[in-house]
Amino acid sequence: MLHSLAPPHGGEDNGAVFQGVREKDENLRIVLALGRELENRGIPVYYTRTTDVFQTPFEKAQIANQTGADFFLSIHRNSGVNPGEYSGVESLVYEKSGPALELAENINGALGEIGFKEIGVFAEPEIAVLRRTEMPAVLAEIGFINSEEDNRILEENFDEIVKSLADAVEGTISEEQIQAQAVRTYRVQVGTFREKNRASQLVERVKAEGFPVILDADQGIYRIQVGSYQELENAVTMERLLRRRGFSTLITD
Template sequence: MAYSIMLDAGHGGQDPGAVYKGRQEKNDNLKLALAVGEILKNKGIDISYTRTGDVYQTPFEKAQLANQAGVDYFISFHRNSSPKENQYNGAEVLIYDKSGIKYQMAENILGALGEVGFREIGVKERPGLVVLRRTRMPALLIETGFINSEEDNKLFDNKFSDIAQGIADAILGSLDEETVQEPLYYRVQTGAFRKKENADRMLYQLLEKGYPSFMLHENGLYKVQTGAYQQIGNAVNMEQRLRDDGYSTVIVTK
């Protein structure tokens, strides 16, 4: 499956973001977003950007760009700041809530940044952030260290290529995890019994008639089911055969 991702370089234009000794967050964000995008593009990911130059967009406009493009993921790049210089250091990833593929991707990205040398602050829920709340797809916001931390700036500059590669690899690895899922099967259930002997009786009867039936024990019930089809049409055909043979049926998934 070909994925599409919109990368957002936080801030821009008249909004420099955090500033430290003349260093502007908006420039670091754009540099990293473009570097990660280039790696992902070379791996076959369809990449788009909220900005590729020094322009200003509101957070709502950024979210709207992603929604209008209909991308699969939205990833925003930022750098953190603290009230006092060298007060804090470390990387964190922000998400709307800790659920789904975005949470796994956030954990993977944070781990990659930790391997480069950043202190791992954690994956945190920030449902109030517009770019996480207004986007209709899984969205993440990466805080790549503190811009007013000499330690983090040294990492950002000296290991920039490793940072970009690590983030890209973490994203790609997360997408691979998403695609490796158990296939959905349709089964035809003819009975669910509390007593195993009743289920045994029905199963024996079905097997005697040549049906590919089996028994499952789930939630205190012995369930008699037939077939395991990836195409629902095949399950419907089997269900009709069983109904014609006098069985009450329901199609279930697993």
């Protein structure tokens, strides 16, 4: 499972600036620390930039697409019109569904526990890095750069924040893997036919022996299968029973 990290802004684009602190530097500092933490946990990371260079959001999306990463995460610091007016973390996604929403909620929740106000997750389909990326993408705003409260939380808990972001990423990845595995089931196949009559005859024979038989038709092929198991072991047990009754078998997933 690969992860693409995109520090926003860079080069001539400073992002938000407050009291001499430039957002582009803040973003890169957080991203490099997070990347190191993820790599230590065995999660490979691609960066759209690791130095102070300018890229358009479209270029960032293109770089990510070329890596084939499974997630895209862009880390910003937010900025209010007036200093101190707003504070808290928010995450933006293309649409509020699927793995991107899950990652966004995990990030907000993790940072909320550290003490940031949780503003929420919002759908922003017009943002280029969300629209142009081919993988689930999240743009996370790690507090407001012109909120003294947010800056204090960030400085006092920097290492913990990096670990929490990594936990959010790692948690989302393992949740996705568990879901992918749950969908995978094993069946014991006792025959395939192009003719429906012959398939039906075998279905009747299997049924007569008392097995839970399924007739699966796909693109003109009839597959006769028995059971549906998440554990390979259980499919093997069923296969043994079927063979004992004289059926020829094959385990499929």
